[in-house]
Amino acid sequence: MRSRPWLRALLFGAASCLCLCTLPGPAAAADDAASTPTPDAVERAQSLFKKGAALFESRRYALALEQFRASYAAVASPNSRLYIARCLAELGDLTEAYLEFEGVADEAAARAKTEERYAQTEQTAHLERDEIARKIALLTVTVARPESATSLTIAGKEVPRERWGQPYPVKPGKAEVVLRTQVTSIPQTVELSAGEAKTLPIDADASGPSGAPDGDAGLLDEGTIPPAAAPSPRAYLRPYAYAAGGVGVAGLGVFTIAGLMANGTYSDLAETCRGPCPVDRQDDVDAGKTQKTVANVGLVVGAIGLVTGTTLFILSFTGGGAGEPQPSATSPELLIAPGYVGLRGAF
Incomplete structure (x- = not known):
């Protein structure tokens, strides 16, 4: 013969498919043709991400945060942003971590429409955000006649107008809420406990909560965030x-x-x-x-x-009991970078 x-x-084609399955894939296509990252930018992002992953594994979270932020600046990947949120959480800045996890989930959901691999990133961001929510409080400020308001501040941080009426993370304890208009400021003080979610209605044309006297009477207690119903922590496998x-x-x-x-x-x-x-x-x-x-x-x-x-x-279906500890930073975990997939103790 x-x-x-x-x-x-046929043999050559099948062997090629096998090699492609086992080798790290090339950098993914960009969000659109106008924002395609250059090969140099992708290589730089990969290098920075690997440095950040090594620092994160050795619990040097502040230094790791710098590397992940530089990697994200080089190539905007939801996976490097996921580690930015994780670093913030490990450094104890839980409210910023919560907001960052939300941003990761939104960005990954948008990218997943054309890049299916980011669907797992979205799920992971939601899980880790909800875990943080049990350690902080969520305050929703609804503003009546918002066209009369100029700014909203919660616990000293200005809230973007597009986030008005949405749960906003705050540290447990007393939080000052200030709604400013062109002529006055409307301050309120709210006391919340860990895992608690409340709603505070404020009328931009009134001196207190809408339809209620001053103080905490206008607060609507939404209860605490349930600790259960989370998928297995090994779902990432x-x-x-x-x-x-x-x-x-x-x-x-x-x-x-x-x-x-x-x-x-x-x-x-x-x-x-x-x-x-x-x-x-x-x-x-x-x-x-x-x-x-x-x-x-x-x-x-x-x-x-x-x-x-x-x-x-x-x-992937095992573990995750109510009392089971989550994997530590030194546990094996997925590392994903632009054009790189590996397993370390995820880009």
């Missing part, structure tokens, strides 16, 4: 289970195709040579050996991929 072009082409399973299927595909080719080659040699093959058939003998080797490699990769994928899939 000197030539079977279609089989050789699921995409890698799917990826490993895909590698396993590709490996078995290579095994099947290469095995069929090897069998065909040896059958042809056995039929035509009827004994030791002459020197002019050595190329066919070598081709048969190569096909057999490729088939064996495909079988091993396929088996490993399927076993790994099954194991990760099962682990």
